[in-house]
Amino acid sequence: MTIDEKLAELGIELPQAAAPxxxxxPVVIHGGFAHVSGQLPFVEGDLIKGRLGDDVALEDGAGAARACGLMILAQLKAALGSLDKVExxxxxxxxxxxxxDFTDQPKVANGASDLxxxxxxxxxxxxxxxxxxxxxxxxxxxxxxxxxxVKP
Incomplete structure (x- = not known):
């Protein structure tokens, strides 16, 4: 199964890769590695803004991290041509x-990791x-x- 087929099976549609x-x-490929610059959480073209422990709930923070993960995938696909090139x-x-006083950063980051x-x-x-x-x-x-x- 290709990664595009896997995304379709999961019901995931990648956003358009954001301009810097x-x-x-956004991506530098060197020495067999793709280094993806920090990606921001876009959902339907809007940024998820705010601060965890203040005006953003833990679940929403994890959702923001997942949105960042989706943008990482979009950037990789734009740079590599296919996510099947990810090793x-x-x-x-x-x-x-x-x-x-907010200490659940790892739980927030799970949104991207789980993706x-x-x-x-x-x-x-x-x-x-x-x-x-x-x-x-x-x-x-x-x-x-x-x-x-990245696969050779």
Whole structure:
């Protein structure tokens, strides 16, 4: 089964890959790895904004992380031509806009991590960082970046 077939089976439609909001490349492929710049949580063209522990619920934060994961997949597909070229998801970095007393960043990051496993199976299991930060670009709730091994 191709990854596109797997996405269809899961009922997942990828968003259009977002253009960079500053001076960087969305994906850089080098040495057999695709380095995906931090992706923001777009849902139906709108950004999920706010702060965990303040005005964004844990479930909504996990949904925002999943939206970031979908954008990672969209960026990879745009850069590689096919998600079938993904050999393995190596690492995700999740940045969670959160208050000083919010400590469930790993649960928020699971939104992106679980998506990678759903789509790629065992090849979607990865290492990860989940970090709380006081602010993110454009006021978003979550930003996620990735390192992905690419098939030769």
């Amino acid at each position: 909001v500053a001076s960087y490349q 393995r998801v190596v690492k995700l970095g999740a940045f969670v806009n959160s208050t000083a 990678m496993f759903e789509v790629f199976g065992e090849a979607g299991r990865h290492s990860r960082s989940a970090v709380g930060v006081p602010v993110l670009p454009l006021g978003v709730a979550v930003e996620v970046d990735a390192i992905v091994a």
